[in-house]
Amino acid sequence: MELQIIQNKIHEIRGQRIMLDFDLAEMYEVETRVLKQAVRRNINRFPNDFMFQLSKTEWKEVITNCDNIPERLKFSPSTPFAFTEQGVSMLASVLKSDMAVQISISIIRVFVLMRQHLSDYKDLQEKIDTLQENTNMQFNDVYQALNELLDKDKQITSQKERKKIGYK
Numbered sequence: 001m002e003l004q005i006i007q008n009k010i011h012e013i014r015g016q017r018i019m020l021d022f023d024l025a026e027m028y029e030v031e032t033r034v035l036k037q038a039v040r041r042n043i044n045r046f047p048n049d050f051m052f053q054l055s056k057t058e059w060k061e062v063i064t065n066c067d068n069i070p071e072r073l074k075f076s077p078s079t080p081f082a083f084t085e086q087g088v089s090m091l092a093s094v095l096k097s098d099m100a101v102q103i104s105i106s107i108i109r110v111f112v113l114m115r116q117h118l119s120d121y122k123d124l125q126e127k128i129d130t131l132q133e134n135t136n137m138q139f140n141d142v143y144q145a146l147n148e149l150l151d152k153d154k155q156i157t158s159q160k161e162r163k164k165i166g167y168k
Contacts, residue, residue, distance in 0.1 A: 002106060003106065003109065003110050003113065006027070006106060006107055006110045007110050007113075007114065009023040009027075010110065010111070010114065011062060011066070011082075013054065013058055013062070013082055014052070014058075016082075016084050017084070017085065017111065017114065018082040018083060018084055018087075019082070019083050019088060019107065020054075020062075020080045020081070020082055020083075021035055021036060021039075021080045021081040021082075021083070022080055024083060024088065024091065027103045027107075028091075028095060028097070028099060028100050028103055029099060030095065032080075035091075035095070036081065038091075038094045038095055039051065039081060039091070039094065041094075042094045045090050045093075045094060046087060046090060049084060049086065050083065050084055050086045050087035050090055051081055051082065051083050051084070051087040051090075052081070052082055053079055053080070053081050053082070054079040054080055054081075054082055055079065056079060058079075059079045059080065085107075085108060085111040088104055088107045088108065088111075089104055089108060091104065092104035
C-alpha cells in the first residue's frame, strides 16, 4: 500500500519522472522550507538531472492535472523543486536521518517498479504490433485473392457474349 501512495506522488515533467519537494517533505516528516534549505546548502550535489525548479507554466500545468495538491501550495509565490530518482537518493544523504534513508529506499523501489512495468508494457506493445502486421498481411492476401476472382469474372463475362435463351 505504501508503494501505491508513493507512486501517486510521482509526476512526469520535462520527460522525466519526478517527485515534488512538498510531497518529499511530508514523507520525510520535515517542513518543506527545511528540505529546501538543506538542498540550497548542498546545491553542488544536485545537478540539473537530479533536481530542478519548476517554471510557473509547469507549476500551473501540475496544479490543473493533479487534484491532490494542498490548497495552501497552489497559490504559493514560489514554485516547487522537482527531484528525479537520483535526486531523491541524494536528498537522503543531505537530510541525514534514518527516516530519510528508509523513505528514499521505498521511493527508489517504486521508481524501479515503474521502470519494470514500462518495460513489460513496451514488450507487450511490440508483440501487439507484430501480431497486427501479420494479421494485416493475411487480410491483404485475402483481399488480393478476392480482387483477382472479381477481375477474372469480369474478363469472362466480357469475353463471351451469351446467346439469349427463350422466345424471340
